[in-house]
Amino acid sequence: MRKLKIEGKEVQVSDGATILDAAQAAGVYIPTLCHDPRLTPYGACRMCLTDVEGQRKLLPACTSPAEDGMVVRVNTDYIKKLRRTVLEFLCVHHPLDCPVCDSAGECSLQDMVFQNAVVANRFKAEKKAYPVDSSNPLVERNMNRCILCGKCVRICGEVQGVGAIGLVWRGFDTEIAPPYGRSLDCEFCGQCIAVCPVGALTSKLFKYRARSWLLDKTPSVCPHCSTGCSISVESMKGRVMRISAEPGRGINEGNLCPKGRFGYEFVHSPKRLDSPLQRGAKDFARIEWSAALTKAAERLKEIRAKHGPASIGAIASPRITIEENYLLQKLMRIGLATNNIDSIAAYGYRALYDGLIPMFGSIDGLPEYSGISAARTILVAGSNVTETNPVVGNFILKAKKTKGARVICVNPRGSKLTRHANAWIRNRPGTEAAVLAGISALIIRDKLSPKLDEARRLPGFDEFAKSVAAFTPEKVEAVAGVKPDELKGLARDFAAGSPALIVFTLNSFENSKGLQTCVAAAGLSLITGNSGPGRIGLLVPGETCNMHGMLHAGAAPDLLPGLSRIADRAAREAMAKAWGAAPPEAAGLGMEEMISAAEKGTLKALYVVGENPMVNFPDTARVRRALEKLEFLLVQDLFMTETARLAHLVLPAASFAEKSGAVANAEMRVSRFVQAVKPLNGAFEDWKILSNLCCVLGVGEGYGSVAEITGEIRRAVPALGDALSPAAEGRRLGSQAAQGTAPSFKALSLDGAAKRPDGFPFSLLTGAMLNHSGTVTRMGDGLMKVSPKAVLWISPEDAKALQIPDASTVKIASEKGQVFAEAKVSETMPKGAVFLPVHFETPAVNSLVGHSPRAGEKEVSAVKIEKG
Amino acid sequence: MQENRIDDVLAAFRGKQGSLIPILQKVQERLGFLSGESISFISKALRISESEIFGVASFYAQFRFTKPGEHCVKVCLGTACHVRGGALIMDAMERELGVPAGGTTPDFKFTLERVACFGSCALAPVIVTDKKVHGSMTPAKAKDILDQYRRRQG
Ligand code: SF4
Numbered sequence A: 001m002r003k004l005k006i007e008g009k010e011v012q013v014s015d016g017a018t019i020l021d022a023a024q025a026a027g028v029y030i031p032t033l034c035h036d037p038r039l040t041p042y043g044a045c046r047m048c049l050t051d052v053e054g055q056r057k058l059l060p061a062c063t064s065p066a067e068d069g070m071v072v073r074v075n076t077d078y079i080k081k082l083r084r085t086v087l088e089f090l091c092v093h094h095p096l097d098c099p100v101c102d103s104a105g106e107c108s109l110q111d112m113v114f115q116n117a118v119v120a121n122r123f124k125a126e127k128k129a130y131p132v133d134s135s136n137p138l139v140e141r142n143m144n145r146c147i148l149c150g151k152c153v154r155i156c157g158e159v160q161g162v163g164a165i166g167l168v169w170r171g172f173d174t175e176i177a178p179p180y181g182r183s184l185d186c187e188f189c190g191q192c193i194a195v196c197p198v199g200a201l202t203s204k205l206f207k208y209r210a211r212s213w214l215l216d217k218t219p220s221v222c223p224h225c226s227t228g229c230s231i232s233v234e235s236m237k238g239r240v241m242r243i244s245a246e247p248g249r250g251i252n253e254g255n256l257c258p259k260g261r262f263g264y265e266f267v268h269s270p271k272r273l274d275s276p277l278q279r280g281a282k283d284f285a286r287i288e289w290s291a292a293l294t295k296a297a298e299r300l301k302e303i304r305a306k307h308g309p310a311s312i313g314a315i316a317s318p319r320i321t322i323e324e325n326y327l328l329q330k331l332m333r334i335g336l337a338t339n340n341i342d343s344i345a346a347y348g349y350r351a352l353y354d355g356l357i358p359m360f361g362s363i364d365g366l367p368e369y370s371g372i373s374a375a376r377t378i379l380v381a382g383s384n385v386t387e388t389n390p391v392v393g394n395f396i397l398k399a400k401k402t403k404g405a406r407v408i409c410v411n412p413r414g415s416k417l418t419r420h421a422n423a424w425i426r427n428r429p430g431t432e433a434a435v436l437a438g439i440s441a442l443i444i445r446d447k448l449s450p451k452l453d454e455a456r457r458l459p460g461f462d463e464f465a466k467s468v469a470a471f472t473p474e475k476v477e478a479v480a481g482v483k484p485d486e487l488k489g490l491a492r493d494f495a496a497g498s499p500a501l502i503v504f505t506l507n508s509f510e511n512s513k514g515l516q517t518c519v520a521a522a523g524l525s526l527i528t529g530n531s532g533p534g535r536i537g538l539l540v541p542g543e544t545c546n547m548h549g550m551l552h553a554g555a556a557p558d559l560l561p562g563l564s565r566i567a568d569r570a571a572r573e574a575m576a577k578a579w580g581a582a583p584p585e586a587a588g589l590g591m592e593e594m595i596s597a598a599e600k601g602t603l604k605a606l607y608v609v610g611e612n613p614m615v616n617f618p619d620t621a622r623v624r625r626a627l628e629k630l631e632f633l634l635v636q637d638l639f640m641t642e643t644a645r646l647a648h649l650v651l652p653a654a655s656f657a658e659k660s661g662a663v664a665n666a667e668m669r670v671s672r673f674v675q676a677v678k679p680l681n682g683a684f685e686d687w688k689i690l691s692n693l694c695c696v697l698g699v700g701e702g703y704g705s706v707a708e709i710t711g712e713i714r715r716a717v718p719a720l721g722d723a724l725s726p727a728a729e730g731r732r733l734g735s736q737a738a739q740g741t742a743p744s745f746k747a748l749s750l751d752g753a754a755k756r757p758d759g760f761p762f763s764l765l766t767g768a769m770l771n772h773s774g775t776v777t778r779m780g781d782g783l784m785k786v787s788p789k790a791v792l793w794i795s796p797e798d799a800k801a802l803q804i805p806d807a808s809t810v811k812i813a814s815e816k817g818q819v820f821a822e823a824k825v826s827e828t829m830p831k832g833a834v835f836l837p838v839h840f841e842t843p844a845v846n847s848l849v850g851h852s853p854r855a856g857e858k859e860v861s862a863v864k865i866e867k868g
Numbered sequence B: 001m002q003e004n005r006i007d008d009v010l011a012a013f014r015g016k017q018g019s020l021i022p023i024l025q026k027v028q029e030r031l032g033f034l035s036g037e038s039i040s041f042i043s044k045a046l047r048i049s050e051s052e053i054f055g056v057a058s059f060y061a062q063f064r065f066t067k068p069g070e071h072c073v074k075v076c077l078g079t080a081c082h083v084r085g086g087a088l089i090m091d092a093m094e095r096e097l098g099v100p101a102g103g104t105t106p107d108f109k110f111t112l113e114r115v116a117c118f119g120s121c122a123l124a125p126v127i128v129t130d131k132k133v134h135g136s137m138t139p140a141k142a143k144d145i146l147d148q149y150r151r152r153q154g
């Protein structure tokens, strides 16, 4: 602890704090231009000079450590005069074009010139005359306004780990630019725009859109991935103008990724649906809302009467709120007497629940993000988190940089994370579970972990040990292509590096990891003492903002709200008490079963809310066959999606910015969408549509507000509802399950290498892209300019052997089907593997991918590649 | 591939701290300039971003980033040369070669550069072609020298 006095105020700060930190703690304002708490201090702008008693020179507050007994003054006449001089110097070159600068009103230079009353300038010199650079899709560079504070360069390098821009040339010519005068070609996270204190870097999407002081800021949460970044929706006259983040709020420390910062244009896309649409003989026709709701209810009732409740199903969405998912499952269970409700989670995230709940009793012990900074070792298995969950990626980079955490990647594909990792083990696609099993086997065989004895006492240890024992270093080499020495090093490092965190994704878009990866990771974590009672050492960020919330809301065939099993009689009775009617007893059909039933013709009606199975689900041809066979397909969405085009009735819904409600992120922390603008005329919030459907189907009297739904959830399922009340902001979801019981092991059920059909020599990996989120970000120009289409990533070796030049068209065929795509030759790909991202209608990646049974491990698709 | 031409340079410095500038110097010696390709290669080897390397390199006047011409023509604009008409000679050279100071002719025959004093002030104004110093220059004499080089190449 250091004790010092600033402007007469006593203040105590911890060791390592700067004078600036101390001043902030004391509530004393010191102006800064080059400082940001996320960045290494730079000391370039000289705005923060302070007078420390006994020191001959003035000290910059941002770089000088606070010391015991210091007496600091920050507002002496001399300092004020100096500040004015610094500002005068800055204004010598800076153009005073504030009237046309998008940063006016939030520009630090402008504010400081005003505060310090710099009305005239004693200095005159040449103004800079750089051409304004708008050659890239999103970031406008106006170097005439740059004050060389270096914040953009530091955030891009230090926080993003990208380093796309630098301070180049020298003296008067110094500017911020990509190397060699190239055009900016980077992640387009816009972090540099956000930290620029002036208008030198600005968003092209916001250009000349609004004066910053006229914007209304609504605190909300990002609707895209499950990281759960806090955002401000900045709107004017009912339109969302931009998205920003405040450093002090939420888990993201002011950081946002491209999806979060720029993926808002869809809200006001001209393609938004603004009326219910009914399929006619030829085309869709607009109908009134009241007619649409009556029609929907009638059709569902008719089908139920004729074919029974089991002939109706629903697909929920991890993009709509907890309250909305709750209403949907209630509508199905009570209004239509069926448990047939499932979601995209069936193809990915559900494996986490199925894998971990039997082992830990519940998943309440999943780590918070603080677990990343507490870890000494972070093992990232087969996942490009820096792309799927970019801000979680930032946390990992930060843990490495500031805490010295050892980051180990096991991944066939190279990425930003593998570039920064301490070690990168390049396994074959789809073999992460085998590698993890191999590590466990070595740790058990060679007694590498001091926690092993404790683990042995847990139930199921022997079965687990037996199930991984087959994965000897030799076998892992044969299956995964990982050298025995590498595996041994990995086992040693992981066992010795506690606390260790295993990070991986279980996205439905990915065809490489499933339940067994989850079981293997949890087993490894248990034998090394990184998981234990109430504590799970796995961080598994999901693909969408409300995965956990959706499942906790009971949007699953076998789960009730609060994660109670449908088979649990007491839980059913509790729900019956709250609902006035009991949910059916038998588990409903899961996603795969519903699609099969539709294909067979036994499922007649399907209600799809906020999901696009025609792009997002595996085996597109089969999904199409199933959907086309339905007697009644009801789709509720913002857009005429590929799925909505097959519907009989389409209901237009409202976006995250137009409604309120709770979502839960990857650490199960609850945040809220807060309505920033009114819904598009003709569209309604999902909860309002669901509430109305409940009414017409005789389930209650409807809900007047989200709070009424929350109130009902709190009464019915306190464990879930308590975390939802606005007063409990930032609480984590809990389940009704027992806490703190001793975990047990689950045996791995994995055989060696998958058999590969003849004639399909390549492994096709599928997954998400950095700049897209599901199919919704396709509706905004900005991100579409950055990533306009899905390309096939292929290694230089393979491209050469097949004579495929970069950017040429190739044909990709699997046993399921074939698609065409442009090739991108990239060193990130290993020989023998290709990668195709989802998100787009064409190439229809999922038409190449087979569906795998829900409980099983996924299989990487085998494909052949030819010149197109 | 340029990589093959500089990987021994990188190998020589492997594991040594603070070796960026010496590496850049060696690479420039080898290639005549710092190509984008070479910087991307160095970036991968040292795990430093290309823009950071470019930032460092562009801070120093000694590095060049475009392929130099076969011959380098340096016009001295140091004080002594300047007062004796160095600027006139620079003007003439720029017009003659059709490129500004720092530029290279499209046929990659000549690169024109300005320097601030060669230490040959007694001969001012001075130009230096490759390593040869020519004193008491006039625009006409300088042009003659260029012509000699042109003729030599046929
Ligand atoms: S947009 Fe992001 S990646 Fe690109 S230069 Fe700015 S900070 Fe770097």
Ligand code: SF4
Pocket (backbone or CB within 6 Å): A145, A146, A147, A148, A149, A150, A151, A152, A153, A176, A192, A195, A196, A197, A198, A200, A201
């Ligand atoms: S562009 Fe902005 S953030 Fe970057 S150095 Fe210039 S003023 Fe600072």
Ligand code: SF4
Pocket (backbone or CB within 6 Å): A222, A223, A224, A225, A226, A227, A228, A229, A252, A255, A256, A257, A258, A259, A260, A261, A389, A390, A391, A392
């Ligand atoms: S990391 Fe995820 S939650 Fe955060 S801004 Fe990006 S998409 Fe949104």
Ligand code: FES
Pocket (backbone or CB within 6 Å): A031, A032, A033, A034, A035, A042, A043, A044, A045, A046, A047, A048, A049, A060, A061, A062, A063
């Ligand atoms: S904030 Fe301290 S020198 Fe810029």
